[in-house]
Amino acid sequence: MxxxxxxxxxxxxxxxxxxxxxxxxxxxxxxxxxxxxxxxxxxxxxxxxxxxxxxxxxxxxxxxDIPIPAPEKIICVGVNFPDRNAEYKDGQEAPANMSLFIRFPRSFTGHGRALIRPKASEQLDYEGEIAVVIGKGGRHIPQDRALSHIAALTLCNEGTLRDWVRHAKFNVTQGKNFDSSGAMGPWLVPFTHPAQIEDVRLMTRVNGEVRQDDRTGRMIFPVARQIAYISTFTTLVPGDIIVTGTPTGAGARFDPPRYLKPGDVIEVEAEGIGVLRNTVEDEA
Structure with a gap:
């Protein structure tokens, strides 16, 4: 490989x-x-x-370092597993269209480095995900050809400051973009076959304890649909990254919540890609 x-x-x-x-x-x-x-x-x-x-x-x-140092866009898909939708306890069925938000490259660090818990909040949480890197750009990409636009796969810990995603009425940008609050890597694995993404086991461990464990085949919005939908409103270009969604089991959903603290070790693992491992440190 x-x-x-x-x-x-x-x-x-x-x-x-x-x-x-x-x-x-x-x-x-x-x-x-x-x-x-x-x-x-x-x-x-x-x-x-x-x-x-x-x-x-x-x-x-x-x-x-993060594999693509300066992508034009990092677009993240929210609430993309059935159990994640149920976590919201709002009685609503899975939505017809996907929730999206943007992250900045500076909000990610590389494999083996520490996630930074900022001075502003102690509610740093983990979200293990697979990320796809666009190889062939385009607009209005048909879903049945969307996977041919992927160049490579990598892993993402889409670290989130939970109280800061609720600082305003309807956006999550603040809580998703603290410097070095998430991680990406360790590497890119070239994408050559749909089987690499269509039904892959995805796990997150904290200090060796499995917290998230699901398969991409259960996504509400499969990756091909993500690419087709996103390219409806923006032109995808080579090097763009789509972070495809996290399973249930993030720390915020425990009672009481189990947020990350300095010294924790978080591992995101997916079949055929590898393991993304990070520790946690407080902001200096």
């Missing part, structure tokens, strides 16, 4: 292939593609895979 990451080593940022022994820097060989966003725009993941074959590890010690 090919895995491509953005990482920092010795004060320099690279992208490259991740192997059992470490990272193989590939960005120096492709100066025309400054980041993985440009690689994806040029349909270059296959070229990276070829370049990595037989290459020795260049970095054994490094720090993961």
């Amino acid at each position: 090919s895995r491509f990451a953005t990482y920092t080593a010795g004060g320099q940022t690279f992208y490259g292939a991740i192997t059992e022994g470490g990272a193989v820097a590939l960005s120096p060989e492709f100066p025309q593609w400054p980041t993985l966003r440009e690689v994806i725009a040029a349909d270059g993941l296959h070229a990276l895979a070829q370049a990595a074959q037989g290459r020795a590890v260049t970095h054994r010690e490094f720090t993961y």
Whole structure:
């Protein structure tokens, strides 16, 4: 399985292939593609895979960054599993259309780094999700062709400050965008077949305890529909990220709530992608 990451080593940022022994820097060989966003725009993941074959590890010690450092858009899908809809206890059936919100790249950190619990709130919560990276852009993308517009998959901990999503009448932007409150990574896995997304097990563990466990086949709005719907109102471009929805089991839904605290270890895992692992620290 090919895995491509953005990482920092010795004060320099690279992208490259991740192997059992470490990272193989590939960005120096492709100066025309400054980041993985440009690689994806040029349909270059296959070229990276070829370049990595037989290459020795260049970095054994490094720090993961978010895979796409500056996507034009990060669009998140809310309330996308049946049990999540039931959590709201409002008596409403699953909605006809999906709930969406935007996150900024700065609100995410990389694999292995600490999520930051901000000074403004102690209600930092986890949401394990699969994220899709758009490879072929477009507008009004038909649902039956939507999956062909995906370049790669990654994982997301869509960390949320629960009290801050209720600071206003109808929006969640504030609580979803505290700096480094979420994580993305560790790497990109090239998307080559619908089976990689259509019915995949997705789990979140906190300190080894399984908190979320479901399958993408139970999504209210499957990924193909997400792409078709979003592209109705905005042009998707290569490198855009769609965060596809989280199962039931977030900390806010326990009684009493079980929010994240410094020292916690959160792992988001999905079949065929890997494990995204982060700790928690308080804002300095």
